[in-house]
Amino acid sequence: MSDVVIAGVGMHPWGKWGRNFVEYGVVAARAALEDAGIDYRDVQFVSGADTVRNGYPGYVAGATFAQALGWTGARVASSYAACASGATALEVARAEILAGRCDVALVVGADTTPKGFLAPNAGERPDDPDWLRFRLLGATNPTYFALYARRRMALYGATERDFAEVRAKNARHGLENPNARYRKDFSVDDILASPMVADPLRLVEICATSDGGAALVVVSADYAKRKGLDAPVTIKAVSTVTPAFPQTVIEMPNFATDSGVAVSDSVTPFKDSITAAAYEEAGLGPEDLSLAEVYDLSSALELDWYEHIGLCKAGEAERLLHDGDTTIGGRIPVNPSGGLACFGEAVPAQALAQVCELTWQLRGQAGARQVDGARVGITANQGLFGHGSSVILTR
């Protein structure tokens, strides 16, 4: 199978700008096109990652961005997979290229978000578990992140200080990232003084919601060669897997796990299976990685991801953190961008932002946060309702 290549990446800085999401998407798309040196009129396929918080234009994001950039007759698709929407939109574009139906595709995701906790859309919707968990349980997103954190403390002896150290590391990583929303140094003590939201997680340890936009220009390997693209970053894998039954870890927005009574064989836990599928497609393993961008919806969750992506065995993540392995300059830096801690989540753009960061790192263009000699990078992320998201890039 021939590879698909990343010709260009671009972002609109994350923040709380309060403008229309389409603006952020257009800024990011134009930046990616400029980075690629490709004229927008040469794009044959526009793949949008949807936002569900901005009315109809958000549901048809591909067409919305195509119209905003100017109709050209390009084919279009729009994808929704919650936090994994960007990876799904990338996968749709990649499939079009691999099928030989086009050579140049533009992938765009952008969002404008309200303040505060992510809450369900308005209206009475008693058949929607995402609505019901707020009504019946008052279970917010941080509730679920905190359950995992507490579990980690009970199983492995993790402490609130360990979680704060993750947050402090990511704060340092993001300090010089021009696209990050929060560029503030936090000491561990600062973090431990932040108000508790969902015990044991504190305000600054829980991902905020942000405005932002990210875009990729992806092209066939042949097209890259014809255009004289030198040593481009290559997509080695995109994983968009769903869980295997029975899913025995409680997942947002569910009230319960699956029951395991009818199944005797154990299955790979979902978060493990997301990157396992990516490693398999790429023919690479955790030992090949130079860096990783993982979905740190909470400080504690980053530690879980170290284990799910195979950097260490279960229960060893704290040691990896304390040894400095996951800090820039360490063996396998995690979230050199600063992660969600420094960005806050712009849902449809976030999985694409992870790919932008890997691309800059692999090209050696990441400036003060550059991981030396980066050759292989992975993203890991999970969207509500069973959407895996992992991308492996090499150069």
Next chain:
Amino acid sequence: MSAILKRAPAIEGWFTIDDEPALLGNRCTTCGTVWFPKSSFFCGNPACDGSEFEEARLSRRGKVWSFTDAQYQPPPPYIPRSETYEPFALAAVELADEQMVVLGQVAEGVTVNDLEVGQPVELIVEPLYTTDDTEYLVYKWKPIDGAPA
């Protein structure tokens, strides 16, 4: 409070509100998988094409898988019980017979300091919110007194 309030579950068919309240799930008659909330029309076991279910009262007792609390008032559609917000705890509880974990609020007055992973808990119902004539109840987990983890 003057008038006597009716008692009703905050959602129909998810749990009983009798003296020994229980969650109401259902069991696939083909493969035996238990579902909570109830499944209808289809069974989510990929090895099963069953579409018939019998109602199942789930175990009233389980062990805490993990727990947390809500220090800030959740956004709508959560309905706060009082004008000044009172934080509450939540627990995900493992039910051994069903081999599943069920999330719920924890009984009023119980804080995270009173909870630990592995601790036995029991299902109760408590008010979730109140309208002019009805007190709407929800299931909650309550630590079993004197039962160590």
